[in-house]
Amino acid sequence: MKKVLTSLEEAAKFVKDGDLVTTGGATFHRAPMELVRELVRQGKKNLNLVDREPALDFDLLIGAGCVAKIRAGMLAFEVFGLAPNFRKKSEAGEIITKEGACQPIIAGFRAAAMGLPSLPVKGMLGSDLLEISEVIGGYKQVEDPFTGEKMIAVRAIEPDVAVIHVQKADEYGNIRIEGPVYEDVIKAKAAKVVVVTAEELIPTSEFRKMPEATTLPHFIVDAVVESQKGAYPCSCFNYYDADYDHIKDYLKAAAEDQFKEYLNNYVYGRKTDE
C-alpha cells in the first residue's frame, strides 16, 4: 500500500491535539524538526510529549504553546545549558513536567513494542523519582516471580504518534536509517501511528538490493513524506551536521524575550539559515 504523502501539512495532521507524541533521534541529532515546525504552524494544542533525551524539538513545541505535559529522562541543550522554554514554563507551572529516567522510558517503549503491559527495570530503587510516581505515573515496585528480586515495573508507553526523521524511505514506508538508530525502531513499534519524514525517497528496488540495511519494513509505518533538511538545525548523519550557531541563536532569542520573532522567522516564515 502506498503511504507516501505529498506534503508535510498532510503528515502533521496525523498528530491530534492532546496526543501522546514521541520524536525520533536524540538531542540535536535526527530530530524531525521540519515536521515539528509544521505542528507549530498548525497550532497543535495540549500535546503530551515523551522521550529519553529530547532537546530542541521539545523545547520549540513547548515555547510555541503546543504542550501540556512532558515526560523525559533529561531535557537540556547539551553543553549550552538548560532548555529555555522548558525551564521557563515548568517553573511558571504552565506545563506539567513528569521527570522520568532514561531506562524506564526506554523500557516503557519496549514494553509497548513487545506488546506487553509493562516491563521491569533494575536500578531506580532509592531514587526520589519513585516517590513522585503519582505524578510520573506508571511505576510500581514488584518482585520477580522466580527470584524475588525487587524491581520497578514500568507501564508500557504506547505513543499515539511517533514522528521520525530518516535518511531514506520508499513510497510504501520501508525506511532506512543511517548511523545511530537511538530508540527509533522501538518507538516505531510501540506507537499506534508512525509518521516518517525522509531526506530522500528512493525506489523500492534500492531496498531490495540491500535488505540488511532496511531499518523498518513498511507494515510498521503509516505515512511517509519527503523532507529535505528535515532535521535542520539538528544533524542528519551522512547528510549534514548540526548547526550549533543556529542553536545558539535560538537560545539567545529565548533568553532575550525574542522567541516570537524566532518563530516568525524560522517557523511561520520558514526562513532558513542557508
Added chain:
Amino acid sequence: MKKVLTSLEEAAKFVKDGDLVTTGGATFHRAPMELVRELVRQGKKNLNLVDREPALDFDLLIGAGCVAKIRAGMLAFEVFGLAPNFRKKSEAGEIITKEGACQPIIAGFRAAAMGLPSLPVKGMLGSDLLEISEVIGGYKQVEDPFTGEKMIAVRAIEPDVAVIHVQKADEYGNIRIEGPVYEDVIKAKAAKVVVVTAEELIPTSEFRKMPEATTLPHFIVDAVVESQKGAYPCSCFNYYDADYDHIKDYLKAAAEDQFKEYLNNYVYGRKTDE
C-alpha cells in the same frame, strides 16, 4: 584484547561437560556444525541443550551420546520428518525432553540478555505445555501489576556457552552476520561465554569501514576461530547453500542403524562430501 584462537580444539574446550549450551542459526542454516563435530570428537557428556528450532546440530550431539537434556520449541528435520536420534533416545527415555515453545524460549534468552530474572509472554495459557512445567522448569502464571492481565513469566535462560557460526570476524571478536540473524544476537548477549566460528577472519579496518554491518562488538564475544565451511552441511548465507543430499544421507544412516559409520566417516574421520 585479541580473542582469536588457532584451533577448533581450543574453541570447543570452552564447553564443559554438563553445560547449558545453545547454538546459533535455525534448522539447517548457519548452525555451528564444525564446532559441534569437535564437541563430539572431544566426547562431551551430559550437555543440556536449549534452542528455538534446532535440527542437525542437536540431533548429532544427541546421537553421539553427548546430551542429557534438551529443551526446544521444535526439533525436527523440516520436510524430511522427525529428528531420528532425538526421537529414538527420547522414546527410549535416554534423554530428558523438555518441550518448550518458540516464544518462551526466545523470551528466556531475552530476559537473560536484558539482565532480567524473567520476562512475561502472552499466549501459552490453556496449553498442556504449562502443566508439565515441573519438567520444563521456568514457567509461572503472573498478573501484570498494572492491568492484571494473566500472562506466563518465563525464567531467564542464561546459557553457559553460546556457540555461533558467522560469516566474518576479526581477531578481537567483532563479528558480522550476513543475512538472517535469528536469535543469535540475543543468545550471545544472554550467554556467559560466547564462542564464535567464522568463515573468514577479516581485518578490524574492514569493520571500521562499515560499522553499521557489525552484528556484535568485541566485548560480547569471548573466543573466535576461523572455520571455513563451519556450518556444513547447513547453509551459510553468501557462502554456501544447505546440502540436502548430505542431510538425507544422515537420516538414512540413522534409520538403518549405520549412525556409528556416519560418525566415523564425517565426524571422527572428518570426511567431507566435497
Added chain:
Amino acid sequence: MNDTVDVPGLMIYAMASEIKNFDTVLHGVSSPLPVLAMSVARNTHAPDMGYISGAEGVDPVVDRIYPSSFDTRQNRNAVAYFGLHEAFDLAQRGELDVMFLGAAQIDRYGNTNLSVIGDIDRPKIQLPGGAASAFLMPITPKVVIWITRHSNRVFVDKVDFVTGQGYNNRSEEYKKNEVVVVSNLGVMNFKNPDRAMQIQSYHPGHTVDEIKEKTGFDVRVVPDVAETPVPGPEVIDFINNIDPDGVRWTEFR
C-alpha cells in the same frame, strides 16, 4: 474433479484464500504449503500483504522453494529482514493477522497436538514439538491449520496432549480469534456459537460423508456447504514454476 488440479494445489489455493489484502502474514518451519499459499496470495488478490518469511525476509520474491522453509534462497529480493522475535512482538501487539500452523492431531474445538503420542513423560511417539503453536494459537486473529492426511487418527475425539489451545481452552478474549482447518479433504471452520468444528467445503472428488467418516468426532456441517473453489490454471502454473521439485508433495507421502 478437475484433472489439472492436484490436492496440494487445492489446499494451497484454499489457504491463500484465507489471506486478505493488507494482512501481515508469517509462516514457520516445515511449511512448503504455507510458503506457496502466501506467494499465491501476494501474486493474486493480496498484493499489499506484509509477507514475513520464516527465513526472515520481508516481501521476498520467492522464485523457488526448498526442503527447508528457512532456506535463505527464499529471501531473494526481500525489502527487509524481520526476525522471528520481532514477528512475535507483532503477534503480542495483535498486529500479526494470519499464521499457518501444523498439527499431528486436532479435536472438535481445535486443540492441536504436536508434542507426543502417548504419555508426555514416556512418549510412544515423540513428535517434533509445537514450535509457535501454544503461543500463537490463542492470540492470533486468524490461524490456518493445514493437515495433509485427514483421518480419524488425526481428527480425534481427544488429543493426547494440548499443544495449541482450542476454543475450550481459551479465555473469552481469545475466543473471538478465528481458526480455519484446511485438510486434503476439505475446509473446516469454527464459526458457530459453540466454536465447534464444522465442514465449510469439501474438495472436488470428495464428499461431506467421506469427511465425516474420516473424522473421529461428530463434525458439524454448515448449511451452505459447497465444493471448495478450484484455482485456475494460472495459479497451478505459478505453483509448478516455483516448486518444480515437488517439495509440496513431501507431506503427502
Added chain:
Amino acid sequence: MNDTVDVPGLMIYAMASEIKNFDTVLHGVSSPLPVLAMSVARNTHAPDMGYISGAEGVDPVVDRIYPSSFDTRQNRNAVAYFGLHEAFDLAQRGELDVMFLGAAQIDRYGNTNLSVIGDIDRPKIQLPGGAASAFLMPITPKVVIWITRHSNRVFVDKVDFVTGQGYNNRSEEYKKNEVVVVSNLGVMNFKNPDRAMQIQSYHPGHTVDEIKEKTGFDVRVVPDVAETPVPGPEVIDFINNIDPDGVRWTEFR
C-alpha cells in the same frame, strides 16, 4: 601548580585514571569531560577497553569533540554501533563497568540531584533531569561523578531531591559498587565502612582545607591524602588536539 596543566586537563586525567584496561565504559549526554577522559584512557593505559559512545559508536577514533556529546562525528571509524538500550541491558547484567554522571548537588553519601532546586511540584529551578542517574547509580560497578564547580551550594548537607541514589539509599547488594567524585578541586571517594565522602586527593594549587571549606558538610579525609597526579604534556597535547575549540571549558564558565 604545574603551569602547563589546566583544571579540565587535571579532571580529565583523574577521570581517565578510573578506567582500567578491559573495562567496558559508557558516556552519556552533555559529557565533554567523560568523552575526553575515555579517549585519554584508551590512548594510554586502557587500549583494550570497550568504548561505548553516547553517540552509539563502539571504539570510535575521536579526533574532535563537539558541543553535543552525541555528535555523530565522534563515531568516526567505529567498529560497531551499540544503542543505549543495549548498553543499559549490559548494565542490568552487571557488565557495564564504568559510567560517568553529572550532578547539580551531591551529599555526603553520594546522593545526587539533577532534577530540581526547590520543590518538585513547583520548582524554583527546573534542572535538566537525571537522565540515566537513577538507573545506573546503584547498579554500575563504578560511577564517576564529575563536578566542575565545587562549592557548598553543590556539595550540600542534604540534596533537594534524590535523583541518583547515594549509599544510604541503596540495598546492601549495591553498596559494594563504587562511586568516585572528581571535582575542580580534588578527588573524593567513599571507601570506608560508613560509605561517607572522603577526600582522596587535592588538585595542585588547592588544599584539603579549601575543599573542606567549600563543602557543605563534614567531608572526611583519607590518611594518605595526596596531591592529584598531574598528566604529562603528551596527555595535554592529546586533549588540545581533539578539543581545539575548548568545548571542555564550557562547563567551567
